[in-house]
Amino acid sequence: MTEIFQTLIQFLVFSLLFSFPITPQINNIYLKNYHFKFYDLICINIVINLNLYLLLSAFKFDLNILFMINILLAVSFFIFHFKKNLYFIIKSNTQLLILFFLINICFYFIVTNELKINWDGLVQWLPKAKQYHQGLGSINAGHFSYPHLGGFLWGYFWTNSFIEKEYIGRLIFIFIFVSSIFSLSSLLEKNINNIFKILFLTTIISLTYDKFLFGGYQDPLLFALLLISSKFLYLKTKNEKKLFPIIIFFLCAFICPWIKQEGFIYFVIMSFIVILFEKQKKKKIYFMITFFALTIIYFFLKNYFNGVSGFNQSINLNSLSTENFYLMFKIFKDITFNIFVAIYKYPIWIVIFIIILLSILNKKNISEFKYFYLFLILNILFVYSVVFYSCFNIGLSECRLIMRVSMDRIIYQISGFCLVWAIIMAKKAKLINNF
C-alpha cells in the first residue's frame, strides 16, 4: 500500500516541482500573448529546471536539501496567487487534466509492478543514477563518456522518495514524456471537439510509448526534449519579433547533449537550421554567438564532468579506401534495412509519412516546412554517417549488432521533432480541422 501511495504522490510532486518557476500567474502577467496552456508551462519549467539541475549536478551536496529547497520554492510560488494559479489549471480543460493524470498513473504502475531495468539501463545508466543516490556527486560512474543528466534526475527522485526505491526515480521520464505529448494539444485549433483532442493524444501516446525504453533508457527523455525544442522552434517562426520562444528553444536544445551523446548532433543540427533560416542579419549573428557560446560551455562542462572533451569513438579514416566499396555497399544496405525496421517498430513514422504525402499532394507551400525537411534530411545523413563511421572503426559484424539494437532508438528520438511539424502540416492541409 505504501508503494501505491508513493507512486500516486509522485505525480503530485512532479506537477508541483514543474509548475515552478513559470507559474500560471507569471504566465498571465508576462507571457499572455503566447496563450500557453498548462502543459506548455510544465514543458517550459521542465526545460528551465533541467538546466538548473545540470549546473547543480556539478557540485557534490545533499540531494535531500536540494529537494527541500526546490519543493519549498515551488510551493511558495504556487501558494502566492494560489487562487489564480489553481483557476488557470482547472479552467484549462478538466477532461484533459483527468486524462493527463490517468495516463501518467497507468504508466507509473507499469514501472512499479514490473520493475525491470533493461540492458543498457542496468549497465550504463543505473551507475550514473547510483552515484547521485549515494551522495557521491559526479564521479563519472558507468561508461565514462556517457552524459549524466538523465542519471542525475533518476538519482534525485530516487533519493527524495519515502520508500527510496530505484524505480521511483524512473517515473520522472514518464512524466516528461507524457507532458511533452500533452503540450501538442495547444497546437490544435481551439474549436476542435474535446473528444477528438483526447483521442488524438491517446493515439499519439499509444504510438510513441515503448515500455522497454522506460526500463532505464534515456531515449524517451531525448524524444520529449526534441519535441519541446521543435514546438518552440515553431513558436519562434510564428512570433518572429519575440525572444521568449527562441530562448526556450536554445535552452532545450542545449539539454539534449547531456542526456545522450547523439543529443549533441541534434543540438548542432537544430541550431544550424535556426541560424540558416533566420532572415534578419542581426538576429543571425546573435544566434551564431549563442550557439558558439553554448558549444564552448558544453565542451568545458563535458571536460569537467567526464575528464575528456571527445566522444567514445575516434575516427579511423585509414580504413576508408576505394577497395572498401563492396563493404560500403553492404553497410548502406544494412542501414537502409534497419531504418525500415525502425519505422515499422515505431508506427508514428508511418503516420508522419502519410501526413507528409498528403501535405505534398495538397500542394501546400513546402517552404513553410523547411525546418522540418532539413532536420529530417540532416538526421538521416547523420544516421548513415555515424553507422558508416562505427562500421569502419569496429568491423561489420559488431556494427551490425549496434545497428540492430540502437538504430531504432535513434529513429525513435528523431520522431519527437518531426511529430510537431507533422501536426502543423496536417492542420495546414485541413486534415484535422473538421472535428
Next chain:
Amino acid sequence: MTKILNLIKNNLLFILIIIIFSHLTNLHYNLYSVYLRGYEERMIRAYGDCGKESYGFVKRAYNLTNSNNLEIINAERMLWPNINQLFSKFEADSIITNNLDKKYTVILNLKRINKENIIQLDNIKYNLKDENIILKDSNCYLLKND
C-alpha cells in the same frame, strides 16, 4: 443523484476512453499486483531467482557475505545483463571495477561442469569443490575464492 447521472451521461464517451485506456495498460492488474506482492517478490518475478539475471540468488549472496561489491559472472551473459549494479555500492572516488570483493565469486546459470569440478569463465578457472561452495541453488553458485 440526477446531477451525477447527468454528469455521467455527458461524459460517457470520455469515461469509456478512460476505462479502455486503463484496461489496455493493465492499470487494474498492476495496482492489484503492487498491493498483493512486496517489492522483493516483484523483483524476483522480474529478474528470476536462479535463472535469467538471478536477482534472488545474488541478493542471498550479498546477505551472506555482507560484501559491497561481489564479482558476478553470468554464464549466459549474451542473454542477460549483469545485475550487480542493483546491489553494489560505489566507494568515493572509485569506479565499480576497482573495488570488487576478491574473496567471493557468484556464478550464475552454469550449465556444464566437468568431472574435476573445474570450470573456465573469462579465462579464469574456478574450482567448484565442495569446500569452496558457500551457497548453491540449482545452477547458481556462491564461491569462496582460493
